[in-house]
Amino acid sequence: MPGALSAPYRLAALALLATIAACGHKAQITGAINTTNYVIPSGEVITAIGDVTINASRKIEIDGVLYVAPGATVTFEAPSVNIPGRVQNLAMHVGWWSRSEFLFNRIPDAIVARVDRMLGRTPRYWNRGALDCFSPGGRAAALAATSGKAVPSSPGNSD
Numbered sequence: 001m002p003g004a005l006s007a008p009y010r011l012a013a014l015a016l017l018a019t020i021a022a023c024g025h026k027a028q029i030t031g032a033i034n035t036t037n038y039v040i041p042s043g044e045v046i047t048a049i050g051d052v053t054i055n056a057s058r059k060i061e062i063d064g065v066l067y068v069a070p071g072a073t074v075t076f077e078a079p080s081v082n083i084p085g086r087v088q089n090l091a092m093h094v095g096w097w098s099r100s101e102f103l104f105n106r107i108p109d110a111i112v113a114r115v116d117r118m119l120g121r122t123p124r125y126w127n128r129g130a131l132d133c134f135s136p137g138g139r140a141a142a143l144a145a146t147s148g149k150a151v152p153s154s155p156g157n158s159d
Contacts, residue, residue, distance in 0.1 A: 030072075038078070040085065042063040047090065048074050062087060 026077040030050035038056045044064035056078035
């Protein structure tokens, strides 16, 4: 009986390890690479984790993505270098976690703004005070009082 119960758990653990190994594997390069043709196919992602020199006797073509880790440099030496894909500093790469964190941090502000609109409250912008969209003359009068200049009349008002 104990052997029958442990078999499904062993199979689940093996599947989990295989999934982690497949998802966690990313191609990384460093050092000198000497080859005839160096090609990164479309859809493939390679990370240069250290200084890399790619010496190709014919061509270097990057259709996929080559990320360069902070502090690393990549040097291409070939008669033909074609980069229709991307070569990007890894520090500039915004991953899905950073995007999700940014969006989740904005949710409380969005909820407060929506509730303010539903309840008819006047919105406040960056602690500058209430924005009066229907009567810009009131805001202009306050600005003119502090600056000492006359307030221009509104386009809709004819005196």
